[in-house]
Amino acid sequence: MKGNAPLVCWFQECRKEDVPLVGGKNSSLGELINAGIRVPPGFALTTHAYRQFIEQGKLSEKLMGLCDGIDDTDMQALEAASVEARRLIEETDLTYELEDSVAEYYRKLSNYCCMPATPVAVRSSATAEDLPDASFAGQQDTYLWIRGVDDVLNRVKTCISSLYTARAIAYRNKNKFKHHEVAISVGIQKMANSWTAGVMFTLNPSNGDRSSIVIDSNFGFGESVVSGEVTPDQFLVNKVSEEIMARTISCKEVCYTVDPITQTSIRSEVPAERQEVQSLLDHEIEELARMGKLIEKHYGRPMDVEWAVDKTVPSGGNIFILQARPETVWSARKTDPVSGGRKSALEHIVNSVMTGKRLQ
Amino acid sequence: MAKVQFPNPHDVETIPGTEGWERMYPYQYPFVTDDPERKAYEENAFWFYDGLHYPEPLYPFDTIWDEAWFLALSQYNTRIFSVPPVFGVDHRMINGYLYITPVPVKDPEVIQSRIAHFMERAGYYYENWNALEAKWEQKMKQTIADLEALEIPKLPEMEDLSVVKEGLGESTGYKLLKAYDNVIDLGIRCWQYHFEFLNLGYAAYVTFLDFCQKIFPDIPPQRVTQMISGIDVIMYQPDEELKNLARRAVDLGVDAEVRKGTDYEALKASLGGSDAGKQWLAAFEKARYPWFNVSTGTGWYHHDRSWNDDLSVPLSSIGIYIDKLHEGNSLERPMEAVQQERDRITAEYRNLISTDEDRATFDQLLGTAKTVFPYVENHLFYVEHWFHSVFWNKIREVAEIVKEFGIIEDVEDIWYLKRGEIRDVLWDVVTAWATNVKPRGTYTWPKEIDWRRGVMKKFQEWSPPPAVGPAPDVIQEPFTVVLWGVTNESLKSWSDIQNVANLDDIDSFKGFPGSPGSVEGKARVCRTVADIGQLEEGEILVAPTTSPSWAPVFIKIKACVTDVGGVMSHAAIVCREYGMPAIVGTGHATKIIKTGQMLKVNGTTGEVTIVK
Numbered sequence: 016m017k018g019n020a021p022l023v024c025w026f027q028e029c030r031k032e033d034v035p036l037v038g039g040k041n042s043s044l045g046e047l048i049n050a051g052i053r054v055p056p057g058f059a060l061t062t063h064a065y066r067q068f069i070e071q072g073k074l075s076e077k078l079m080g081l082c083d084g085i086d087d088t089d090m091q092a093l094e095a096a097s098v099e100a101r102r103l104i105e106e107t108d109l110t111y112e113l114e115d116s117v118a119e120y121y122r123k124l125s126n127y128c129c130m131p132a133t134p135v136a137v138r139s140s141a142t143a144e145d146l147p148d149a150s151f152a153g154q155q156d157t158y159l160w161i162r163g164v165d166d167v168l169n170r171v172k173t174c175i176s177s178l179y180t181a182r183a184i185a186y187r188n189k190n191k192f193k194h195h196e197v198a199i200s201v202g203i204q205k206m207a208n209s210w211t212a213g214v215m216f217t218l219n220p221s222n223g224d225r226s227s228i229v230i231d232s233n234f235g236f237g238e239s240v241v242s243g244e245v246t247p248d249q250f251l252v253n254k255v256s257e258e259i260m261a262r263t264i265s266c267k268e269v270c271y272t273v274d275p276i277t278q279t280s281i282r283s284e285v286p287a288e289r290q291e292v293q294s295l296l297d298h299e300i301e302e303l304a305r306m307g308k309l310i311e312k313h314y315g316r317p318m319d320v321e322w323a324v325d326k327t328v329p330s331g332g333n334i335f336i337l338q339a340r341p342e343t344v345w346s347a348r349k350t351d352p353v354s355g356g357r358k359s360a361l362e363h364i365v366n367s368v369m370t371g372k373r374l375q
Numbered sequence: 376m377a378k379v380q381f382p383n384p385h386d387v388e389t390i391p392g393t394e395g396w397e398r399m400y401p402y403q404y405p406f407v408t409d410d411p412e413r414k415a416y417e418e419n420a421f422w423f424y425d426g427l428h429y430p431e432p433l434y435p436f437d438t439i440w441d442e443a444w445f446l447a448l449s450q451y452n453t454r455i456f457s458v459p460p461v462f463g464v465d466h467r468m469i470n471g472y473l474y475i476t477p478v479p480v481k482d483p484e485v486i487q488s489r490i491a492h493f494m495e496r497a498g499y500y501y502e503n504w505n506a507l508e509a510k511w512e513q514k515m516k517q518t519i520a521d522l523e524a525l526e527i528p529k530l531p532e533m534e535d536l537s538v539v540k541e542g543l544g545e546s547t548g549y550k551l552l553k554a555y556d557n558v559i560d561l562g563i564r565c566w567q568y569h570f571e572f573l574n575l576g577y578a579a580y581v582t583f584l585d586f587c588q589k590i591f592p593d594i595p596p597q598r599v600t601q602m603i604s605g606i607d608v609i610m611y612q613p614d615e616e617l618k619n620l621a622r623r624a625v626d627l628g629v630d631a632e633v634r635k636g637t638d639y640e641a642l643k644a645s646l647g648g649s650d651a652g653k654q655w656l657a658a659f660e661k662a663r664y665p666w667f668n669v670s671t672g673t674g675w676y677h678h679d680r681s682w683n684d685d686l687s688v689p690l691s692s693i694g695i696y697i698d699k700l701h702e703g704n705s706l707e708r709p710m711e712a713v714q715q716e717r718d719r720i721t722a723e724y725r726n727l728i729s730t731d732e733d734r735a736t737f738d739q740l741l742g743t744a745k746t747v748f749p750y751v752e753n754h755l756f757y758v759e760h761w762f763h764s765v766f767w768n769k770i771r772e773v774a775e776i777v778k779e780f781g782i783i784e785d786v787e788d789i790w791y792l793k794r795g796e797i798r799d800v801l802w803d804v805v806t807a808w809a810t811n812v813k814p815r816g817t818y819t820w821p822k823e824i825d826w827r828r829g830v831m832k833k834f835q836e837w838s839p840p841p842a843v844g845p846a847p848d849v850i851q852e853p854f855t856v857v858l859w860g861v862t863n864e865s866l867k868s869w870s871d872i873q874n875v876a877n878l879d880d881i882d883s884f885k886g887f888p889g890s891p892g893s894v895e896g897k898a899r900v901c902r903t904v905a906d907i908g909q910l911e912e913g914e915i916l917v918a919p920t921t922s923p924s925w926a927p928v929f930i931k932i933k934a935c936v937t938d939v940g941g942v943m944s945h946a947a948i949v950c951r952e953y954g955m956p957a958i959v960g961t962g963h964a965t966k967i968i969k970t971g972q973m974l975k976v977n978g979t980t981g982e983v984t985i986v987k
Contacts, residue, residue: 365494
């Protein structure tokens with residue numbers, strides 16, 4: 016990002032070199048948007064804003080005093096420090112400048128989505144130096160279906176305070192990271208009001224075939240698929256020709272939808288007549304697969320993607336990518352060449368004739 | 376998948392009224408129980424019905440090509456190239472249908488010793504493929520030229536005076552016997568050449584397929600064949616000739632005349648009067664040899680007639696092309712697009728390979744597959760089309776003579792005789808001719824032929840089991856592998872369909888996915904190429920099989936379903952070139968589907984659904 020560090024910025028302004036400013040998650044969303052991938056719109060509260068908040072609230076020393084020197088195995092002491100630290104953060108007011116900036120961007124986002132007080136997801140986006148392993152990142156919080164400026168601002172503070180969970184404090188103490196040097200960014204993103212959602216692998220997770228794309232889907236939000244609560248529909252797409260090669264339609268008994276009154280996600284039963292209906296249309300499968308190809312091309316490696324089809328957006332622009340991570344299982348495996356050291360075509364032919372074809 | 380069970384070969388029952396059918400075929404073909412050693416061997420082998428080549432029972436004479444490839448394939452595997460784990464392919468017959476089994480090499484030491492020979496011998500062929508293939512083409516052309524030049528002499532009332540004046544010392548009777556022997560000899564020789572490269576070609580193709588499937592377990596075989604598509608082969612030439620004749624007719628301004636009808640004699644009369652007409656007729660005559668020696672079927676049966684036998688077939692196709700030209704169609708095969716798509720797909724798969732070593736192997740095996748591909752395609756034109764078309768007609772000339780002497784009533788009855796029996800009949804004929812008496816066969820053969828006719832009819836109404844004997848886990852013989860496809864799934868679906876009592880109850884079935892894509896459309900069942908005149912724009916062609924003589928229909932249809940064929944069959948290759956779906960090797964599509972039904976054809980999964 017160019018110029019002075021802003022307090023907030025749109026996702027599309029984020030690039031991968033902005034991880035120190037907007038964290039891994041937000042910068043990755045920016046990357047996706049700029050690679051031509053449709054991502055639900057949103058903005059980031061930057062680490063610059065975080066620092067301003069800590070500074071103006073004079074929190075730095077208080078937090079250090081609470082957390083420094085606690086034995087990283089003393090769970091009770093860690094828990095006590097965490098409660099105190101988080102209370103301290105959450106009771107401190109954001110600066111007017113910060114509040115105004117968030118409110119202004121939230122209003123613009125609602126405008127853009129043609130929906131007053133549009134429901135958003137508020138989630139923390141950790142910066143690289145705080146990301147020694149993926150599991151640590153998961154410690155930070157995500158809040159879904161947040162509506163209205165006040166709630167958004169409150170959740171922003173909760174996200175910031177999630178830097179001071181017991182586990183995070185213990186981790187920094189153990190590894191001698193300084194508490195006052197860490198920073199966090201927060202992402203505020205339109206909730207995809209999904210009709211259907213799920214995950215996509217840009218390889219076949221069952222056999223590692225890199226020429227395949229596998230899509231799992233169920234009605235409603237992706238939670239039911241990610242958590243493994245239902246057996247989703249599964250589609251196998253040829254990455255090269257982009258044709259659907261196989262489809263397994265499962266009986267999907269539950270899904271997550273939005274409660275129209277509380278505007279929150281609720282678990283509900285899929286009506287019997289829809290349970291065995293294909294939850295993602297063929298042309299959606301094909302478009303999603305093309306997006307998968309683009310994402311893989313952009314990152315140069317097989318990816319694991321969360322996606323949703325938004326029912327409030329017209330067809331043709333309604334498929335959104337919510338998250339993209341590098342695939343880890345097959346990519347971590349060392350692949351031995353299948354050539355098996357055979358040098359000439361003839362050696363391969365002999366080997367092939369010797370092996371024959373398995374019929375059963 | 377559960378093991379598919381097949382009957383014991385000795386338990387298949389003889390159809391009532393056909394007892395004694397075995398005498399219609401070579402004596403070693405039936406399964407037997409009287410020889411305990413042979414019986415045990417037969418029971419322990421897995422025999423599958425070769426429906427790809429023989430969708431119908433064999434006429435006694437047509438068995439000649441089976442004997443020819445029985446010998447040729449097996450000798451190359453066993454004695455010439457020494458394919459390590461497998462000897463030849465053994466043949467049997469049940470109720471006129473052909474069953475084959477590859478014979479494995481069981482002794483591991485023998486396999487090891489065969490590897491070294493194979494490396495040397497097959498290696499030599501792969502290394503010198505192009506030079507040897509050029510030599511092959513010369514041999515093949517010579518064999519065909521010899522056949523075309525061969526005269527079947529009519530037996531004269533009185534020998535020509537030259538026999539006396541030139542002291543020739545041979546009668547036409549003797550020459551007829553010799554000519555018949557020569558026709559048969561050329562046929563056997565032609566099939567010797569047929570298999571010279573074929574199994575090595577299949578082995579190279581299968582190796583590339585195997586390799587791709589190891590790296591990409593999900594890759595459909597048709598994507599592998601697509602990587603070797605877009606190479607010009609002579610199988611397309613007959614169709615190109617028709618297009619050229621259509622263009623020529625338009626250029627010369629005789630297109631309206633040519634379009635009028637499909638009677639060649641009438642056309643000759645109407646065009647013969649003008650210079651332009653004469654020029655077009657000359658071009659037509661020039662194209663006929665060799666390019667109209669293309670069979671309307673697979674060429675394996677005597678009733679697969681060639682364009683030259685029925686000029687209305689190429690003439691109606693030229694008519695279709697003239698119409699297309701009037702509509703502003705260029706008639707070009709979308710070769711460039713096919714090649715671009717081939718290159719794109721090849722590059723994408725190549726990029727997904729994770730090691731340099733495998734990428735190098737991919738390049739190497741793809742190169743070999745591309746080298747062998749033209750032969751695998753082209754041999755069909757030389758042997759099954761050109762040679763066979765000429766061959767069947769030479770035998771018809773022999774049949775004329777047999778008919779003249781009252782042994783058969785109709786020329787087409789000759790096919791009820793084995794080739795050895797025809798030789799016996801000719802001896803009967805020439806000795807009777809020489810002696811000026813009536814041949815004995817005039818009494819014996821008509822009765823026998825009538826009986827055989829009835830037997831053949833019963834055979835045709837019978838459905839052969841897809842296989843007999845215990846199925847093995849692995850098949851190693853390259854020819855069988857390509858013939859078979861990759862799994863026994865297709866076999867199972869064939870047997871499933873056989874167990875359905877009423878074919879009308881079937882609303883979906885599967886075949887090999889021959890060319891990808893999915894469409895819906897109206898079915899048009901064409902049992903022979905003569906039916907293609909009824910085809911309407913945008914219909915789905917359902918046919919027993921297709922050959923190059925069907926080429927003009929591919930410009931009209933939007934998908935193709937066949938009873939017989941694999942991913943390398945004509946219909947699959949042409950549909951890939953035109954970018955339309957094809958499902959091949961369904962076994963029974965022409966029996967199940969009726970013209971006018973709405974079909975959904977998914978060339979990616981191989982599924983055919985009858986919508987209504």
